[in-house]
Each structure stands twice: as structure tokens, then as C-alpha cells.
Amino acid sequence: MLRALIAAVLALLLGVAAPAAAETDPYAPRDMSGVRHPDWARDAVLYQINTRQFTPEGTFRAAEAQLPRLKALGVDILWLMPVHPIGELNRKGTLGSPYSVRDYYGVNPEFGTLADLKSFVDAAHALGMRVILDWVANHSAWDNPLATTHPHWYERDWRGNFRSTPWWDWTDIIDFDFSQTGLRRYMADAMMWWVREVGVDGFRADVAGYVPLDFWEQLRRDLDAIKPVFMLAEFGQRDVHYAAFDASYGWDWYNAMARIAKGEADVGALFGFYSEHESAWPAGAMRMMYVSNHDQNAWHGTEFEVFGDALRNAMVLSFVGEGIPLIYNGQEAGNEKRLEFFERDPIAWRDHPNGEFYRRLIALRKATPALHNAPWGARMIGIDNDGGGKVFSFVRQQEGSRLFAVFNMSADVVEVGFEEGLHHGDYRDFDSGEEVRVDGATRFRMGPWSYRVLTR
Incomplete structure (x- = not known):
């Protein structure tokens, strides 16, 4: 290091350009494994x-x-749907959609109250659980004060008016314009x-x-820089995992399983999902696996209807x-109804086999360490069968x-x-808890829509 410094000083005094530092080959591989997850996400299960x-x-x-x-x-990360005050202008239903945000610093x-929410977060932390908030950055309510104080932060339609997200029926919201530095x-x-003031542990x-x-x-x-957080993207694209998000939606997995359940596809639909996931996505990417969530339940059907x-x-x-698995509230109670989205419709809690x-x-x-979330867990290796x-x-x-798993998907x-x-x-x-020996002669007789999960 001293020699390099002397050479640079001499070059400066003599008016000679110092030798350029060796450049990294632009084609040299970079670390593309994805974001660094918080340690507490290793075997975490999400609960919405x-x-x-x-x-x-x-x-x-x-x-x-x-x-x-x-x-x-046994759940670890509690995902709260939006907690903010809801817009009244162009509101849908009686109570409105929580995704129509009127105040990003307020509580519905x-x-x-905010004190109630802080108490919830503190109590979750005391039990060793984490809390992430649902955050709506793409759009706000029509009557969010930002529409008046910073109207240039919003997109416009061809008439020059505020516009809702194009092609959807989200008439209760208007879209932000993220080309505006002030908005960002x-x-x-x-x-x-x-994160600082309320203590939440990340965002969906x-x-x-x-x-x-x-x-x-x-x-x-x-x-x-404040503290390690967990970020879940409502999106299905690999690049969000490189430097921004820990997890994203496994939409294609859900859709493949739904087609199989309806007899519209065989297990090849799953091959496509897992092949792309292993070949094209960052090694540390967590894909959120679910059989229900607020959207699926409200608009497409309960897990009983779909599967x-x-x-x-x-x-x-x-x-x-x-x-990374998700449980939507009520699944553990075998909730069989589509919960209203814009009205009060409390879950009918009961003991149900699905809870246990x-x-x-x-x-x-x-x-089972092999089942932990990426990158800590093990890859799935397909086993050919007849x-x-x-x-x-x-x-x-x-x-x-x-773990050796076998599913009859028919x-x-x-x-x-x-x-x-x-x-x-x-x-x-x-x-069953029974000991099972598996070798080259093993054959399983499996009933319709059955599985065998074997561990050691």
C-alpha cells in the first residue's frame, strides 16, 4: 500500500498519470443470491x-x-392488513376498503388508536413474534390530503384528471406518480x-x-439501517428479490394447484413452477405458498371451494x-365463508381439525432443517415415479x-x-408415526388425493 501511495505522489509531481488499478472483469459473476434475510425468518410461518x-x-x-x-x-410473522384511516370520497360499501388510505401516519x-396498535406490536414481540404492516404505496384515497397539498404527486388521465389504477375497478383510489422525488x-x-416509532418489523x-x-x-x-426487517411483495417477479424483498407471491403455484384440483392439469403444472423457481430465481428467494388469503377468499372462493x-x-x-407458508385468519377454524370485504363480517371461530x-x-x-426457508433450507429434488x-x-x-414426500394428485x-x-x-x-423402510422394491398404494410424508 505504501508503494502505491509513493508511486501516485511521484506521478503527480512529475505530471505522469498513475497506473490504473486493475479493473474487475465486467463479465465476472456477481452475488445474485438475493437480499439478506433477518435471522428470525429462518423457519418463519406467516399469518395474515x-x-x-x-x-x-x-x-x-x-x-x-x-x-x-x-x-x-406456531406462527411467527403476523401480517396486519392496512391499519390506516380509510377514504370516504368514492368509498366502496359501508366501511370501505383498507387499501384506500386517507392518512399514512394515522390509524383507522x-x-x-395508535396506542392500541403499539400495545399489539409490543405484546407480539414479548411472545417472540414479529409484525409487518400492509403498505399501499401505489395509490391513495381520493380524499387523502396529499391530493390537495401535492397534486403533482398524482398521475393524470387524458383529460388531466386524477385517475384510478388503469384497467381495474379500483374506483375508490387514485394513483401516485413515482417520477416525483418528493413523493418518494x-x-x-x-x-x-x-419502524422507528411503532416498532413494526417490515411491510407487505x-x-x-x-x-x-x-x-x-x-x-x-x-x-x-434502522433494524433488520422482513419485506413481502405482492408481485410474482424474480428481480424484486435481489435487493428489496424477502418474499413474493407464489401465484403460479396456487394457480397450478387449483388447475390440478379441478382436473384441468396433471403434476406437470407443478414441474413448471418448481423448474422456473430453481433455475431462474435467486437462491434466497422465498415464494409465499398459500391456499387462501384476503383476495382469494373474498373474490375467488374459500379454500374448500377452490381445492x-x-x-x-x-x-x-x-x-x-x-x-414460506401463509395461513389466512380463520383457516385454522375451517372457515367456510367468503368474508365480506367492505363490511363487518366476523369469523365464526370454532374448533376444527384443520387447526391441529x-x-x-x-x-x-x-x-426439520431441510424444510426451513431459503436459503437455509434444502432444495427439492424430484424423484421419478411410475x-x-x-x-x-x-x-x-x-x-x-x-423428508420424502409423495402426493397422489388425482x-x-x-x-x-x-x-x-x-x-x-x-x-x-x-x-401415523410408524417406522417405514423405503427401498427399491417399495410401492405405495394411495387413495384419491392422498399423500405420504416421511421424515428422518
Whole structure:
């Protein structure tokens, strides 16, 4: 280093250009593994709370009372749907959509006060859980004061008027213009305020792909400078994972499973999803796996309507395959109704077998390092079988743990064998607890829409 300094000084004195430092080959590979996740996301399971419908009271205080139950279920990251005051101009329904935000620093009085929300966050933290807020950066309510104080922060239609997001029927909102630096700074400052002052642990970004990626990437750096956060993008594109988001929606997985459940596709639909995920996405990308969420439940149908007899298979695969699982509030109670979106429609809570089943699936994930979230968990390795497009089978293994999973994704009884040897060994059956020996002669007779999950 001293020699380089002397050479540079001499070159300056003699008027000679100093030798250029060796340049990195522009084609040299870069680290494209994705964002650095917080350590607490290693084996995390997401749980979405629709505050309006989560309890009979529909408040943060009532939701706080349910936290010990959620802790016992085993979930880790609580995703609160938007908590902000809702616009009144062009409101939909009686209570409006929580995605029509009137004040980014405020709290919807329907749910309680800022102190109530802080109490909820503190109570979740005391139980070892994290809280992320649903954030709507793409648009605001028509009567958000920003539309008056900073009208240039909004997009315009061909007439020169504020416009809703094009091609959708989101008539209760108007779109921001992210070419405006002032808007970007305002939005980032507001989100950082919620992390600093309220203690939230990250955000779920509504229609994240409709907002420029460079905004999210800079925001992630600023948020991580405060504390490690978790960011979930409502989007299905790989580039959001490189420097901005920990997780994104597994829409294609959901759609593939729905087609299979309806008899419109065979397991090849899953091959397409998992092939693209492994070949084209960052190694650390978490894809959110779900059989329901607020949109699917309200607009497309409950998980019982969508998946029918294939529901258990979809639930199990969302937990033992690659991805970070989501439970939407009420699934553990076997909620069979489409919850109203713009009105009060509380969940009818009850004991249901799905609650205990979810608890067992979560416990399995946490006890099996191979099933942890990317990049800590293991890749799925497909195991060839003779099920003729009806059977999906794979292994995940690492750190002395292994899972062998087989799914009959059809309404037929099948008898299936496996050509590969990777799966051979001794296991314990997830459901029966029985010891199972698997070798080259093993064949499984499987009923319609059934699965075998074996671990060791």
C-alpha cells in the first residue's frame, strides 16, 4: 500500500498519470443470491390478520387477546392488513376498503388508536413474534390530503384528471406518480416512521410491482439501517428479490394447484413452477405458498371451494415444499365463508381439525432443517415415479434431516413405485408415526388425493 501511495505522489509531481488499478472483469459473476434475510425468518410461518373480521369486536385490543393462541399455533410473522384511516370520497360499501388510505401516519378508528396498535406490536414481540404492516404505496384515497397539498404527486388521465389504477375497478383510489422525488421521500419517511416509532418489523407491499423497483431497493437499505426487517411483495417477479424483498407471491403455484384440483392439469403444472423457481430465481428467494388469503377468499372462493378434495394435499405441499407458508385468519377454524370485504363480517371461530393439522405442519417445519426457508433450507429434488402424471414425489435433505414426500394428485387410486435411489432409507410417517423402510422394491398404494410424508 505504501508503494502505491509513493508511486501516485511521484506521478503527480512529475505530471505522469498513475497506473490504473486493475479493473474487475465486467463479465465476472456477481452475488445474485438475493437480499439478506433477518435471522428470525429462518423457519418463519406467516399469518395474515384481517383486523375487521378477526374478532367480533374488530379491534387491535381484541386481536391482542388472541396472540397467545397464535403463538401456540406456531406462527411467527403476523401480517396486519392496512391499519390506516380509510377514504370516504368514492368509498366502496359501508366501511370501505383498507387499501384506500386517507392518512399514512394515522390509524383507522374502527380498529382503535395508535396506542392500541403499539400495545399489539409490543405484546407480539414479548411472545417472540414479529409484525409487518400492509403498505399501499401505489395509490391513495381520493380524499387523502396529499391530493390537495401535492397534486403533482398524482398521475393524470387524458383529460388531466386524477385517475384510478388503469384497467381495474379500483374506483375508490387514485394513483401516485413515482417520477416525483418528493413523493418518494414522503413515502419512505412514512414507512421508516412506523419502524422507528411503532416498532413494526417490515411491510407487505400492496401491488409492489406497480411501484418502481429502485424505490423499494433504496427503501430496503434505509429500513435495514434502522433494524433488520422482513419485506413481502405482492408481485410474482424474480428481480424484486435481489435487493428489496424477502418474499413474493407464489401465484403460479396456487394457480397450478387449483388447475390440478379441478382436473384441468396433471403434476406437470407443478414441474413448471418448481423448474422456473430453481433455475431462474435467486437462491434466497422465498415464494409465499398459500391456499387462501384476503383476495382469494373474498373474490375467488374459500379454500374448500377452490381445492375441494385436493385441499389437504395443497395444505401439506405448501408446508413441505420450498417456500414460506401463509395461513389466512380463520383457516385454522375451517372457515367456510367468503368474508365480506367492505363490511363487518366476523369469523365464526370454532374448533376444527384443520387447526391441529396446521399446528402439526408448523412443528414439522421447525423440527426439520431441510424444510426451513431459503436459503437455509434444502432444495427439492424430484424423484421419478411410475404414477403416470398423477403422482408428485420429491426429497429434501440436509444437516442429517431428510423428508420424502409423495402426493397422489388425482381422484384415482394409484399404486406407485420409484426408480431413483436417493429416497431409500428408514423414516417415520408424519401421520401415523410408524417406522417405514423405503427401498427399491417399495410401492405405495394411495387413495384419491392422498399423500405420504416421511421424515428422518
